[in-house]
Amino acid sequence: MRSKYLFKAFSIKLYLPLLCLGSIILLSTCKGPGGVRVIKLGHGLGVTHPVHEAMEYMAEVLAEKSGGEMEIKIYPNQQLGTERELVELLQIGSLGMTKVSSAAMENFAPKIQVLSMPYLFKDDEHRDRILKGEIGKELLLEGEKFWLRGLCYYDAGKRSFYTKNKPISEPQDLRGMKMRVMESNTAINMIKAFGGSPTPVSYGELYTALQQGIVDGAENNPPSLFTSKHYEVCKHYTINEHSAVPDMVIISTKVWNLLSEQERVWLQEAADESANYQYKLWAESVEYSLSELQKAGVEITYPEQDAFRTAVESMYDQLQTTDPEMFEIIEKIRNQE
Numbered sequence: 620m621r622s623k624y625l626f627k628a629f630s631i632k633l634y635l636p637l638l639c640l641g642s643i644i645l646l647s648t649c650k651g652p653g654g655v656r657v658i659k660l661g662h663g664l665g666v667t668h669p670v671h672e673a674m675e676y677m678a679e680v681l682a683e684k685s686g687g688e689m690e691i692k693i694y695p696n697q698q699l700g701t702e703r704e705l706v707e708l709l710q711i712g713s714l715g716m717t718k719v720s721s722a723a724m725e726n727f728a729p730k731i732q733v734l735s736m737p738y739l740f741k742d743d744e745h746r747d748r749i750l751k752g753e754i755g756k757e758l759l760l761e762g763e764k765f766w767l768r769g770l771c772y773y774d775a776g777k778r779s780f781y782t783k784n785k786p787i788s789e790p791q792d793l794r795g796m797k798m799r800v801m802e803s804n805t806a807i808n809m810i811k812a813f814g815g816s817p818t819p820v821s822y823g824e825l826y827t828a829l830q831q832g833i834v835d836g837a838e839n840n841p842p843s844l845f846t847s848k849h850y851e852v853c854k855h856y857t858i859n860e861h862s863a864v865p866d867m868v869i870i871s872t873k874v875w876n877l878l879s880e881q882e883r884v885w886l887q888e889a890a891d892e893s894a895n896y897q898y899k900l901w902a903e904s905v906e907y908s909l910s911e912l913q914k915a916g917v918e919i920t921y922p923e924q925d926a927f928r929t930a931v932e933s934m935y936d937q938l939q940t941t942d943p944e945m946f947e948i949i950e951k952i953r954n955q956e
Contacts, residue, residue, distance in 0.1 A: 656689045658715035661699035668846050669904045673897030681889035697823045710766045712873030722803035722864045728762035733948050735805035737861045737931040766872045770890035774901040777860035782836030787857040788922050790930040799837035812931045845908035856919045859927050
C-alpha cells in the first residue's frame with residue numbers, strides 16, 4: 620500500500636521534465652567505457668557552496684577508493700530540477716543521488732520530521748551525538764520503503780530569519796509577514812506558531828520572490844544567505860537559531876540495489892569521509908559568511924531566544940496527542956546526554 624505522504628512521482632507534471640532531461644540522464648547509473656560505474660548526482664546549490672565542495676571531495680575519494688572503477692558526475696545549480704523534482708527522479712531511478720534537506724524528506728518519510736522540530740537540540744555536540752548514533756542511523760534508512768536511502772548527514776547549520784524591512788526581535792514581529800519556508804509541514808507549523816504567514820517557495824525562485832514582494836523574508840543559515848545573494852534584498856538578519864535541520868545525501872534504492880557489495884562499501888566510505896570534510900568547510904563558511912554579510916551592510920542582531928522557544932512548545936504538545944510514536948522519538952533525543 621502506498622503511503623499517503625508519497626508525492627505522485629509518476630504524475631504527468633513529472634513526465635515533462637523527464638522528457639526534457641532525457642538527453643542528459645539516460646541512466647542514473649551505468650557502466651561506461653572501461654567498466655567504470657558512473658552515478659549521476661544533482662543538487663540545487665551553487666558551486667561555491669560547502670555542500671557542492673564536499674560532494675566534489677566525495678567524488679574524488681570514491682574514484683580513489685575504487686581505483687577508478689566508480690565515478691560520481693555532479694550537476695549543481697538545479698540543472699536537473701528543484702529539490703523536490705530531484706527526489707522524485709531518485710524514486711523512479713532516473714537519477715542516482717542528490718542532497719536534500721531533511722525537512723523536505725519528511726514529505727517522503729514522515730518520521731524524519733523530528734529533525735525539523737524547532738529548538739530540538741541542546742547544542743552542536745548534542746546534535747552530532749544524535750545524528751551519528753542509533754537514532755540518526757535509523758532515520759537515514761527511514762526512506763528506503765519510499766526508494767530513498769540516506770548515506771550521511773551534512774551540516775546545514777542553524778536557521779534564522781532574514782527580512783527586507785525590519786529585524787525580528789521577538790515572535791510577534793512576524794505577525795502579518797509572509798515568510799518563505801521549504802515544502803515542509805513542520806516548517807509551516809513553526810512559522811504559524813511564531814505568528815507569521817508561511818509561504819512555500821522553491822529555493823531557486825526565492826531571490827525573485829523577495830524582490831517582487833511575494834514574500835517579506837525567509838529563514839536560513841549564514842552561508843546560504845551569503846552564497847544565494849539574498850542579502851542584496853534582505854538587509855536584516857536575526858540570529859535566533861530556531862532550528863538545526865541537517866542535510867541528507869541520499870541515493871535511489873533502485874541504484875543502490877544495482878551496486879555490488881564492494882561498490883556499496885566504497886560509496887558509503889566516501890560519503891562518510893565527505894561528511895567529515897563538509898563539517899569543517901561549514902564551520903569556516905559560517906564565520907566567513909557572517910563577516911561578508913556585515914561588510915555588505917546587513918544588520919545582524921542576536922535576540923533573546925526564550926520567547927521563540929516558548930512560542931513553539933505548542934508543536935511538541937500537539938505531537939504528544941496526535942503522534943505518540945513521533946513524540947517518543949523526540950523524548951529520546953531530548954533526554955539523551
